[in-house]
Amino acid sequence: MFVLNRETGEPLFPIEERKVPASRIPGEEAWPTQPFPLKPKPFARQSMTEQDLTSYTQAGHDSILKKFRSMRYEGLFTPPDLKGTLMLPGSRGGAEWGGAAYDPKTSVLFVKSNDSPEIQSMKKVDQEKEAKNQTVFQQGKSLYMTYCVSCHGKDKNGDEPNYPSLIGLKNRMTREAALDKIKKGGGKMPAFASVVKGKEKGMIAFLYEREQNSGKATKMETGQTKAGADKYLNLTAYGHFRDPQGNPALRPPWGTLNAINLNTGEYEWQIPLGNSEKYQDKNGPETGQEGSAGPIVTAGGVIFISGTNDQKLRAFDKNSGKLLWQTRLPGVANATACTYMANGKQYVALSVGGNKDNPSGFLMAFGLP
Ligand code: HEC
Secondary structure (H helix, E strand, C coil): CCCECCCCCCECCCEEEEECCCCCCCCCCCCCEEEEECCCCCCCCCCCCHHHECCCCHHHHHHHHHHHHHCECCCCCCCCECCCEEECCCCCCECCCCCEEEECCCCEEEEEEECCCEEEEEEEECHHHHHCCCEHHHHHHHHHHHHCHHHHCCCCCCECCCECCCCCHHHCCCHHHHHHHHHHCECCECCCHHHHCCCHHHHHHHHHCCHHHCCECCCHHHCCCCCCCCEEEECCCCEECECCCCCECECCCCEEEEEEECCCCCEEEEEECCCCHHHCCCCCCCCCCCECCCCEECCCCEEEECCECCCEEEEEECCCCCEEEEEECCCCCCCCCEEEEECCEEEEEEEECCCCCCCCCEEEEEECC
């Protein structure tokens, strides 16, 4: 976290410019240094070693250890690499879109953090080979393997609840609707209009048909580009580094709530937020969980936050971080709550994501007695 004087932009705590690893991708130069704030200390873990890998089973530990050792990892700011680069915090890590809450009475900032490593893998895309001698289906498949596989998976089974499975798409979506989604994107899905342009048939064939039903691509549909510079793509953007149990491959806590005093740069408190009971050590601390929602802090000194996969909405004492109240919501609330008063009564309201029983989600309000 960088704390700056809002009038002059000057940092209030020292910042050191340090050397960081160079890129090994041909033609790419990463900036040689990056600024490191010395205070406050980072609220998310910024490096890990083999000792930090989870070990719920020996075989699981061995498999992530092998993966860990195979990747390029020289700490924070290691550029994405052809070998795969470990990234901690990941792109969903540290603070998320929910942002932080600031208490003007005490100058304390409350921020949720995710501790979940990711893998960034670069791949050289051979555009020439891609376009030649392919059936419409194969053309769609190579598009998919280049641009879609990182989120929807190599078997199209996705990574629920973050990335939907694309299996059985024809039972729930027309081809037109799917194409529209692919072109425009939505939520965490980027827009791919320029990628699928001229290759719509192939894309749809791969998603909706079986291989034998599709003929050779015609010259027009290949959308061949002129031979140019080598193209490298980050194929596993947002790719989790998880253990076989499905947890972040890094030992808990996987999510924390932090109270940072901006006058002193010191922590008032830090607690795990969210709990995966199954993986909690007997009598040990809660595991913490990933989540995107941010906290709010009220004038009365209460923090409200949700967003973790245990579907809880929690209230904490702003001074101690002590849990005051919690309830289980019907889904995960990915949005930050709000609070308001109506007819003399105080409410906390939030949007809760959809689930199988109620795909459209919920808008819920809790009244303070
Ligand atoms: C960065 C991750 C990411 C990538 C890459 C990505 N998608 Fe998606 N995709 C998503 C997410 C998240 C959703 C759900 C979006 C929503 O709910 O609006 C989605 C939704 C979809 C849907 C609608 C599925 C449904 O059941 O509603 C289709 C079809 C789809 N993607 C196809 C593709 C194709 C084809 C590509 C490659 C060209 C692609 N996606 C690349 C994340 C991704």
